[in-house]
Amino acid sequence: MPRFASPSATTATLSTGVFSGLGERARSHTGPLYPLHVGDTWREPWEGGRVENLAPADHPLLYTYAPVQGEPSLLAAARDKIARRSGRLIDPEALCVVSGATSGLSVVAQTILDPGDEVLLPAPFWPLIRGIIASRGATPVQIPLWDRLADPGFDLEATLERAITPRTVALYLNSPHNPTGGMLTPEMAAACARVARRHDLWVLSDEVYEDLYYGDTPPEPLWARDDLIDRAIVVHSLSKAYGYAGARVGYAHGPRAVMQAVRATQTFQVYCAPRPMQLGAARLIAHADDWLAQTRELYREAADKTARAFGVATPAGGTFLFVDAARWLPPGASDAMPFLERCLDEAGVLLTPGLSSGDAYATWVRLCFTSVAPEVLDEALTKLAPVLAATSRGGPS
Numbered sequence: 001m002p003r004f005a006s007p008s009a010t011t012a013t014l015s016t017g018v019f020s021g022l023g024e025r026a027r028s029h030t031g032p033l034y035p036l037h038v039g040d041t042w043r044e045p046w047e048g049g050r051v052e053n054l055a056p057a058d059h060p061l062l063y064t065y066a067p068v069q070g071e072p073s074l075l076a077a078a079r080d081k082i083a084r085r086s087g088r089l090i091d092p093e094a095l096c097v098v099s100g101a102t103s104g105l106s107v108v109a110q111t112i113l114d115p116g117d118e119v120l121l122p123a124p125f126w127p128l129i130r131g132i133i134a135s136r137g138a139t140p141v142q143i144p145l146w147d148r149l150a151d152p153g154f155d156l157e158a159t160l161e162r163a164i165t166p167r168t169v170a171l172y173l174n175s176p177h178n179p180t181g182g183m184l185t186p187e188m189a190a191a192c193a194r195v196a197r198r199h200d201l202w203v204l205s206d207e208v209y210e211d212l213y214y215g216d217t218p219p220e221p222l223w224a225r226d227d228l229i230d231r232a233i234v235v236h237s238l239s240k241a242y243g244y245a246g247a248r249v250g251y252a253h254g255p256r257a258v259m260q261a262v263r264a265t266q267t268f269q270v271y272c273a274p275r276p277m278q279l280g281a282a283r284l285i286a287h288a289d290d291w292l293a294q295t296r297e298l299y300r301e302a303a304d305k306t307a308r309a310f311g312v313a314t315p316a317g318g319t320f321l322f323v324d325a326a327r328w329l330p331p332g333a334s335d336a337m338p339f340l341e342r343c344l345d346e347a348g349v350l351l352t353p354g355l356s357s358g359d360a361y362a363t364w365v366r367l368c369f370t371s372v373a374p375e376v377l378d379e380a381l382t383k384l385a386p387v388l389a390a391t392s393r394g395g396p397s
């Protein structure tokens, strides 16, 4: 059947445009803009891991292809970090460098999913994961969950169970979590594991915020539990904690056989992550612990003050707040747009519509407290204060 000039039916369902209405408005805004809708950081990576500081003489053929599995120095550093963090010594053949977690999860999705499959997607969720699943022709089954975990009587296991069908093949878990900043407790992880084992599901464990926790001790890596390790495909990234998002480097591991298939899939997608960035990433993982601790402290302060400004609890981890804006919306508003527009028009602050994190979150908004430097964040919060105060008192909207 001729298709010209349309894309494939699967691609045609993908949307990247949830922000587009506000984007147009932002372009005509006068005055400073505060891009709190972007999940990024103002921090430059630790100096020793910056590619401009690699001595070319030490790295001949820097711009050739790297091995598909990854640069040996990065594989070694990643394996070592995984062992330190989880107590698990990963089979070297079951580890693969990926070109950031976005590409890594995409490669994993292509490896394990067929069109028509269903993936349990606890909501709200990181916006791109929905498209990653859908771009395989699979269905992301949205399950409102993260904002309800603390509700009395909320039954995580029963909630997941209700979403199971004969087509369900995987459960996506991301803890610490984008966008709520929440974390699954060991009991919650055990409930997820029971469902996964009962229905023979893969578990996709997205660990990109593993180093961004604001309590005193790092969260337990869920994938490393005895009841998950045999079915978890785990994706890590240097983007968030190491300020390395533009470098596009991460790593994935899981059961050996599936990881060999992941490696094969990757060959036909990106082939390899950029070699210079892999060398920098190896140095970051091995030597940037002090920088990382300092980053965590700075982010914790940003999380605290932003949460105070919005009148919500400080998140346990991650780089976001996810807030129900209903109290700042005019009566009858069906989504958060009036609030998003006021934040933009009156304060220059850009936030993300909750709908990008799930169909059940139309009145919610997401904001990233690490995308701008502390003094810029202060400025943004000062400008936002009247918007938050006026509407929360039921004032004009």
Ligand SMILES: Cc1ncc(COP(=O)(O)O)c(C=O)c1O
Binding pocket: 039, 099, 100, 101, 102, 103, 126, 174, 177, 178, 206, 208, 236, 237, 238, 239, 240, 245, 249, 250
């Ligand atoms: C939960 C989650 N997973 C994966 C990613 C993608 O990370 P990367 O930059 O490594 O592609 C992000 C980025 O925002 C994220 O929030």
